[in-house]
Amino acid sequence: MDVCLLIRQRLAELELEQKDLAAAAEVTESYVSQLLARKKMPPAPDRTDIYEKMSRLLKLPPGKLSKLADLQRKDELKKSLSDPPAPLFKEVRELILRKCSPAREAQIRAIFEKQPFGELERLVTQKLLDVVKKVAQEELESENWLRLVARMSRRSYEDMRVIVLEFLDTDVFNVSVENCVSFMDPLIESWDVDLASFGMEIVLNRRLAPGHSKRFEFVERPPDQPLKEEPGLREFLRDTSLSSGAAEEEIEFLKRLRFKEKHPTPLYYYRELQNLRDPLHFRGPVTGNAARKG
Structure with a gap:
């Protein structure tokens, strides 16, 4: 039995509707509908809080939905590993380049265009995702924070919760235009990368992120020498x-x-x-x- 089937079964047994489940999980009814229709992958248990909220409504043992979701995701991952990675959407790349330091943008753009979704583009995208995901994970339980982001993106609270949950579940190969426009755009002010060391500096929106600036360094170190006993x-x-x-x-x-x-x-x-x-x-x-x- 998979997640969708179990949820449908419990809704029927308890005479509940999808809107009841959406209200309990604090997401949109559309999101629940797509989830139960298998149009969306069940989110990763360690990146979401909806399984706990749904389980309380459906009177399921703690961890039951999370365990099923984890198994289902692993099966889907095995099927998708053979597919070659698709390049980023044009709009996603444009947003990332627009946030780049003006002094470096032309140089970075030339590299991105010469090597579509190459090592540098994947590195930059991954680091931006990592930083914004960390903020989202920390603030997921904060209703005030979600409402602030929703207001900046001109969306409802429930819509923004769905966007955050889906964003936490994405990766560098599947980041969508909506992820960027609705979430990454308001959080990231700018970024820069040193092409010699690949060190990155990411500046976040002061209103939305507790740590205004993040810096990442990639340092080459010699391998540890074996210890020779005296x-x-x-x-x-x-x-x-x-x-x-x-x-x-x-x-x-x-x-x-x-x-x-x-x-x-x-x-x-x-x-x-x-x-x-x-x-x-x-x-x-x-x-x-x-x-x-x-």
Whole structure:
């Protein structure tokens, strides 16, 4: 049994209508109708609150609808993985470019047009989605916030809840024009990207987002080098008169000590262990009085 079938069954058993379900979930009746007609994919359980609201009305065990939705989504995902990703809608790309820093827009536009839905366009779109989704997820339970966004988009509260729920459920390959025009547009003020480091800065609408600016950096790091164990450390660990009682985290600390030319003796590691354990060698947390005295 899938989500739609179970919901329909419970509506019939309880003599309820779709409008009752829509009111309970605080969404439009049209959204419920499309969901039950399988014209819309059930939203991901971790990105929505409608299953909990619907379950209360339908008198279903907690988590029942969420579990069915998760299974149904996984089945649909398996079917869609073989399909090649479609390029962004023209209107979506135009909105993203319009929000780009004016100093960089022409350069970014040329790259987007030369490589439609290439690495840079996917990177930028994904980061914009991630940031706006985070705001939406945090504010989903705030009726005041939803009404503010709805007013800015000239929509009803219920319409905006549907838009947010659908937006939370989208991804970079399926972002729609409506997602952008109704939601991303009012939240994102501007964005910029450093084409050398691919670091991004995203500026959000101050009225709608608690964090005005978000910055993302992509830093190349060398791979961790394997730790070469010092002969003196091996001897120290074998000699129980020196290493007895050493905790795992203490041994790990000793292993990470590095020396360029000299090679320490087992006695060195013993003394290092004692230094590590001696409270006189470490400062405790600074209290308010101590801070004022300084």
